[in-house]
Amino acid sequence: xxxxxxxxxxxxxxxxxxxxVLIGHEREVEDQHASKLxxxxxxxxxxxxxxxxxxxSSAATEEGAFGSWVAKYPALGEFSRKYSFFxxxxxxxxxxxxxxxxxQKVILSVASGLMSMSDVATDVYTxxxxxxxxxxxVARLMxxxxxxxxxxxxxxxxxxxxxxxxxxxxEMLGTLTFAKPAxxxxxxxxxxxxxxxxx
Amino acid sequence: MKGHELVPxxxxxxxxxxxxxxxxxxxxxxxxxxxxxxxxxxxLVVVGALFTxxxxxxxxxxxxxxxxxxNEESRRKQSLFYxxxxxxxxxxxxVKWSMYLLSFCQLLGKSLEMAILIELGxxxxxxxxxxxxxxxxxxxKLVRRDFRYWLRFSNVYSLIFSFFARVVLKIVTxxx
Numbered sequence: 393x394x395x396x397x398x399x400x401x402x403x404x405x406x407x408x409x410x411x412x413v414l415i416g417h418e419r420e421v422e423d424q425h426a427s428k429l430x431x432x433x434x435x436x437x438x439x440x441x442x443x444x445x446x447x448x449s450s451a452a453t454e455e456g457a458f459g460s461w462v463a464k465y466p467a468l469g470e471f472s473r474k475y476s477f478f479x480x481x482x483x484x485x486x487x488x489x490x491x492x493x494x495x496q497k498v499i500l501s502v503a504s505g506l507m508s509m510s511d512v513a514t515d516v517y518t519x520x521x522x523x524x525x526x527x528x529x530v531a532r533l534m535x536x537x538x539x540x541x542x543x544x545x546x547x548x549x550x551x552x553x554x555x556x557x558x559x560x561x562x563e564m565l566g567t568l569t570f571a572k573p574a575x576x577x578x579x580x581x582x583x584x585x586x587x588x589x590x591x
Numbered sequence: 592m593k594g595h596e597l598v599p600x601x602x603x604x605x606x607x608x609x610x611x612x613x614x615x616x617x618x619x620x621x622x623x624x625x626x627x628x629x630x631x632x633x634x635l636v637v638v639g640a641l642f643t644x645x646x647x648x649x650x651x652x653x654x655x656x657x658x659x660x661x662n663e664e665s666r667r668k669q670s671l672f673y674x675x676x677x678x679x680x681x682x683x684x685x686v687k688w689s690m691y692l693l694s695f696c697q698l699l700g701k702s703l704e705m706a707i708l709i710e711l712g713x714x715x716x717x718x719x720x721x722x723x724x725x726x727x728x729x730x731x732k733l734v735r736r737d738f739r740y741w742l743r744f745s746n747v748y749s750l751i752f753s754f755f756a757r758v759v760l761k762i763v764t765x766x767x
Contacts, residue, residue, distance in 0.1 A: 447679060452661040456678020508611075511647045514640030515619055521637050522626065530626055534619060541615030548606045552598055576607055579600035580658075 403429070403471070405437030412441015413485055418449055429470040440465060444482070445489070454486030497581040505574025512538070512570050545572065601658055608651040613759050616648040617698070624702035625709055649694035652763065656690060721762075728761050 400407050421443040444461050451457035458479060462469045472478045515538060523531040549563040549572075566572040598606070623641040627633065657676060659665050665673040677683045708717040732738040740753040 450683075451679035452657070452676060452683055453663075453678050455663075456661075456683070460679040507647065507650070511616070511643050514636065514643045515615070518619075518623060518637050518640045521634055527626065530622060534622055537615050537618040537622075541611055544610040544614050545607055548603075548610055552603050552606070572607060573604075576600065576604035580604050 399475070403432065404434045405432040405440065408434045408437030409440045409444075410437075410485075412438045413444050413482075413489070414441075416441045416445065418442055418445035420446065427466045429467045429474070432467055436467075440468065444486070448486050448490055454483045454490060457486055458482055491582050497578065500581065501574045501578035504577040505571050508573040509570045542567070601662075605655050605658065608655055609759065609763060612648050612651045613763050616644045616651070617762065620644045620648065620698055621702045621705045624699070625706040628703075628706050629710075645695055645698050648698050649691050652694050653687070653690040657687065725758060725761055729757065732757065 416438065419442045421439040440461075443464070444457065447457035447461045448454065451460060462472055515534065519531045519534045519538070522528070522534065545567045546564060549567055550560060553559045553563050563572065563575075566575050620641060623637065623644065627638065627641060660673045660676045661678065662673075676686050705717050708720055729738065738753060738757070739749055740756045
């Protein structure tokens with residue numbers, strides 16, 4: 393097994409590729425790259441790095457991004473088969489990149505919150521509409537479901553955060569202002585571990 | 592996780608979506624479809640509210656399924672069911688949008704079914720059909736010995752929690 397220093401010399405693309413992934417930007421990359429590992433250049437590495445970032449932004453998981461990336465560039469597949477550390481390394485880097493805080497994630501979270509607020513706002517309008525048009529029974533029923541939803545969410549906040557009173561208050565405030573979906577989405581997008589234990 | 596939370600962020604988000612979809616979005620959609628069909632005049636904002644609720648349910652439930660499916664543990668432990676979503680490429684986009692569309696249409700279809708039942712036999716008939724569907728689902732679960740939820744509670748609490756969890760999930764998954 394070669395050391396990292398030796399790999400850097402034997403495979404000049406490796407260093408630029410890692411730099412490309414860590415400090416580069418995602419961009420479309422042409423497919424015309426050498427298919428043989430031995431012939432890859434430092435320039436190819438930069439393109440591979442940018443390409444990996446692009447796959448990370450569109451794939452469901454880093455595993456999926458890695459699979460598509462390696463399938464697109466056969467030379468990287470060869471490299472992965474040759475060096476067993478490569479896949480875990482790229483998956484680990486991919487996971488931390490995917491959960492880094494970015495403006496895109498902030499915007500996505502805010503959009504999620506706005507969607508929830510618009511849902512409630514239109515529901516409130518509908519309640520008022522049915523009330524005005526004389527369908528008070530329907531309006532009351534809809535209001536009951538709105539309040540039931542709020543109550544269930546407040547109970548869920550208590551169950552999840554009961555160990556910290558301060559956090560309960562913050563989360564309850566988020567729930568009452570219908571901003572909680574934004575908090576939740578942001579936490580999911582920036583949390584390193586994706587695990588679904590309860591469901 | 593900071594340390595005090597009972598569940599990770601993904602589970603917390605799913606809990607909230609489930610609460611919202613079960614107790615607000617689904618009932619609101621059913622009520623709105625029933626009333627819009629019975630109304631002689633249409634208010635555009637009310638129709639918009641109906642579509643917002645349906646879109647919210649479709650997005651919420653599809654996202655829950657998506658997160659559960661791409662989870663490594665789900666794919667490893669329940670490989671018979673999970674793993675149907677491709678992890679990258681155009682197939683991923685197609686499957687995700689198909690899921691949204693399917694959920695959206697299913698919810699509107701089910702709401703229409705409820706509206707027709709209410710029109711035919713009143714609320715009683717609609718409730719009877721829902722209870723019958725749920726009862727059939729429980730019988731199926733009992734026959735398969737799959738009624739009790741896996742969370743560790745004492746016998747009574749386990750049965751109560753299982754009952755509510757199954758009812759909520761039956762309504763949410765059945766409606767979308």
